[in-house]
Amino acid sequence: MSNTIFEEQATVLAHITHPGDQFVLRLQAPKTALTAKPGQFVHLRVSPERALRRPISIMLTDPEKGTVDLLYKAIGEGTRLLTERxxxxxxxxxxxxxxxxxxSDHDKRYILIGGGVGIPPMIFAADHLQGKADCIVFAGSEVPFPFALKPATTLLPGIQGNTILTISSLEERGIDARLASNAxxxxxxxxxVPDLARTYLSALSAQERDRCVLLSCGxxxxxxxVARLGRDMQLPTFLSLEEHMACGIGGCAGCVVKTIEDGREKYRRVCVDGPVFAADLLPEFA
Structure with missing residues (x-):
């Protein structure tokens, strides 16, 4: 583990406030930026007065510049202290x-479904897949999205009416996205947002739908x-779980989740055995 997890003194380069108590934090953290993969997270000490760190999903990295972008929402004392950085x-x-x-399977079409602060891993995955494999981002939020938005220039099967906005940074890189909200x-x-993804998948031919893999966080x-959607469509489905964590590196076993593997009940640590799990291993989502 010491060869894959780094302790860095990350420097705050930018800290931008968005509506709905949402914040985008850019950090100079070259070791993490060089090695991070979509679905992974960082563990931040939010304040010198708070010993326990906070887990936050990685939204984007720039390995050349050594930067890591995070999106979080101020919902408790710890994250509110982080807003003061x-x-x-x-x-x-x-x-x-x-x-x-x-x-790794570039013949697949990855359907990336994110909700709220679960959107960042989907953006990171889309960035990683650009130019390698097909992917579509479906993002849901009940507060204004903390991204620049624009009308989409492409049409997606099954998606009509007023569902017209996309995330500008993805559109500019040729990655399709659509947004959902109950607000x-x-x-x-x-x-x-899972219903929006279902609308899209239902409009595909059986051959096109069989290429799809569902990835989700939220x-x-x-x-x-999303797990129900995967079962209904008989598609591989992988979920990134959000859990309260203490140590964040597997030592305290405070974030365990029950799995069923080879017919046997096991308990896995979300921090290091996850946070990504195949949905069919998680009885909670069966």
Whole structure:
């Protein structure tokens, strides 16, 4: 583990506030930037006064510049302390941590479904897949999206009406995306993001649908819906779980989840055995 997880004093390069208590944090962390893979996370010490770190998914890296981008939402005391970090501050950080998504089969079409602060791993996966394999990002939020948006220039099967907006940075790189919200946000599918993905998959031919793999991160109710979608469509489905963590490196076993492997019940640590698991191994999502 010491050869794969680094302890770095990450320097804050930018810290941008977005509506809905959302924040995008750019850190100078060259070791993590060089080795991180989609689905992994970092563990930040949010304040000198708080010993316990906070896990945050990686949204993007630039290995050449040595930067790591994170998106988080201020929902508790720890993350609210993190909002006070300013440019030039040093943040003790462990990373990259966890088992990433398997993106090695370039003949597949990856359907990337993210909700809220579960969107970042999907953006990282799309960035990794660019020019290698087909992928589509479906993102859901109940507050304004913390990204520049624009009308899409491509059509997607089954998706019509007012579902017209995409994420500008993905569109500029030729990656399709569509957005969903129950908050009446303009240009979004009015409903849950797994239902938007289902609409798309249902419009594909059987041959095209069989190429698809579902990858998802987000709130547990959303992951349940994605797991159900995968079962209904008989598609491989992989979920990145979000759990409370203490040490974040597998020592405390405070983030275990039950799995069924080869017919036997086991308990796996979300931090290092995950956070990515095949949905069919998780009885909670069966």
């Amino acid at each position: 300013k440019c030039g501050d040093l943040i003790p950080m462990l990373g990259p941590i966890g088992q990433p998504f398997d993106l 009446g946000l303009y240009g979004c599918y009015q409903g849950h 709130p547990h109710p959303m992951l349940h819906a």
